């Protein structure tokens with residue numbers, strides 16, 4: 001089956017055309033700067049990146065550019081639109097309503113609109129992507145795959161905040177969690193790799209990228225996660241603070257005379273690794289200065305400690321941990337961080353094979369010693385493939 005995976009952002013439209021049986025990407029690309037000086041890039045059959053300027057004023061025009069490229073005779077990706085069996089959309093927020101991926105109809109569209117209140121930067125462009133597909137491919141089935149859905153199995157004790165209960169009832173203020181597609185994918189791949197059934201599998205999944213979140217997986221289901229009502233909560237991220245004392249917000253608003261938007265910008269865009277180090281949100285730039293710049297060193301240490309706190313908390317929550325899984329940009333590529341996160345845990349049966357860890361990058365691997373009771377795994381994530389597979393499973 002060929003599934004077109006769409007990830008529509010405010011000014012971009014990313015896509016992959018995936019053959020689900022072979023789990024093969026036929027082509028992928030992105031239209032960027034939609035509404036401005038739009039640019040299109042895609043990979044051709046030989047894997048070369050082809051770039052061009054295009055005049056895409058909105059998401060529908062951007063999608064037309066994508067479709068033209070898919071149908072282009074020279075590219076030879078598909079010969080007719082009928083070859084696209086379904087479209088899978090990444091949708092960030094599904095509120096409490098969606099605990100799995102669904103076929104998109106009028107009712108689903110209304111709900112995605114409704115949850116824009118909870119994800120104002122993401123749900124509206126996600127919806128524009130859906131509407132563009134409806135316009136251009138009206139007969140093709142479309143599926144919504146929500147970032148929040150995998151975490152809908154969390155118990156109340158994990159998702160409720162200890163603030164007045166009425167605020168949960170009035171505004172839906174609770175932990176939702178994000179990166180669900182990635183946590184689900186790496187859980188599935190890790191269980192396969194270890195030869196255990198998902199239903200019997202307990203794990204701590206560490207998605208460490210520019211945005212990061214950690215999840216506790218019990219019997220294959222998410223029972224807790226570090227991101228909360230929004231993606232701001234949890235571990236230290238590229239530009240997000242992660243969890244801080246909420247009183248800092250009021251203190252700063254008063255002292256610096258900040259508006260809610262200004263403090264929101266500080267915590268989401270100027271904090272985290274960038275704010276601490278003053279160098280960059282990219283860990284590679286920070287590592288480059290770790291020996292001479294004390295702020296680089298402290299940024300790395302605070303990052304590692306923030307991850308360790310969740311690992312510790314979830315070990316207690318799960319009781320038995322079959323695997324600790326590292327994924328995403330940092331988790332897949334930075335051995336220092338993986339080592340720092342599981343250092344000194346021998347007493348808990350978590351033993352890293354340091355040499356193997358240092359030598360491994362970006363590929364599925366067991367990084368623990370034979371004696372380790374808890375496996376330490378590197379599992380590269382693939383959110384697009386997960387969306388394609390979910391889409392296939394939904395349309396049957």
Ligand code: ADP
Pocket residue numbers: 208209210211238281282283284285328329330333334
């Ligand atoms: P996003 O959350 O935007 O998808 P990524 O998963 O790509 O981000 O993660 C970005 C982070 O991963 C950066 O801090 C970067 O330093 C790190 N990273 C990404 N690729 C590599 C790499 N090849 N080697 C080392 N670090 C990497």
